[in-house]
Amino acid sequence: RLEKVWLAIGIAMLFVFLGVIGISAFALGTQPPSEHHHMIDPTKVKEIAPFDQPGIHQVGRKEYEAVIISFAFGYTTGPKEQPVMKVPAGSTVHFTVTSTDVVHGFEIPGTNVNMMLVPGEVSQVTHTFKEKGEYLILCNEYCGIAHEAMMTKIIVE
Ligand code: CUA
Numbered sequence: 001r002l003e004k005v006w007l008a009i010g011i012a013m014l015f016v017f018l019g020v021i022g023i024s025a026f027a028l029g030t031q032p033p034s035e036h037h038h039m040i041d042p043t044k045v046k047e048i049a050p051f052d053q054p055g056i057h058q059v060g061r062k063e064y065e066a067v068i069i070s071f072a073f074g075y076t077t078g079p080k081e082q083p084v085m086k087v088p089a090g091s092t093v094h095f096t097v098t099s100t101d102v103v104h105g106f107e108i109p110g111t112n113v114n115m116m117l118v119p120g121e122v123s124q125v126t127h128t129f130k131e132k133g134e135y136l137i138l139c140n141e142y143c144g145i146a147h148e149a150m151m152t153k154i155i156v157e
Contacts, residue, residue: 070106085152135153
């Protein structure tokens with residue numbers, strides 16, 4: 001008798017759990033319009049354009065593309081000679097980001113930039129930096145032992 005009650009509770013919990021997964025999948029599938037995704041081979045990221053040339057590239061007047069590769073536990077934001085991203089105040093930056101290994105996050109606190117980086121997926125978002133300053137870029141998806149230390153920055157001067 002008691003077993004049947006527990007079985008019923010167990011089944012009910014399972015349905016609640018599946019429901020939550022379904023709702024999260026639906027929520028994740030609904031991205032803001034400024035953001036979009038396409039697929040690449042995560043093991044060949046460094047050979048595939050534009051990730052063969054990571055870093056900040058000027059594409060117009062006060063308009064830049066920032067090509068970034070994420071990995072456990074950091075971000076490649078440029079070539080060895082110029083690893084730091086810098087743009088003038090007022091610049092519009094198109095971020096193009098991917099992951100070579102596991103799911104990472106890409107959040108710029110104080111802005112609306114907040115993406116999930118899925119290996120094999122290219123994630124893009126655009127932001128205009130009106131104010132000067134150093135903007136932190138953080139991983140907000142738990143990705144392993146050094147997750148808390150996974151961060152970089154973009155300097156707006
Ligand atoms: Cu990468 Cu957390």
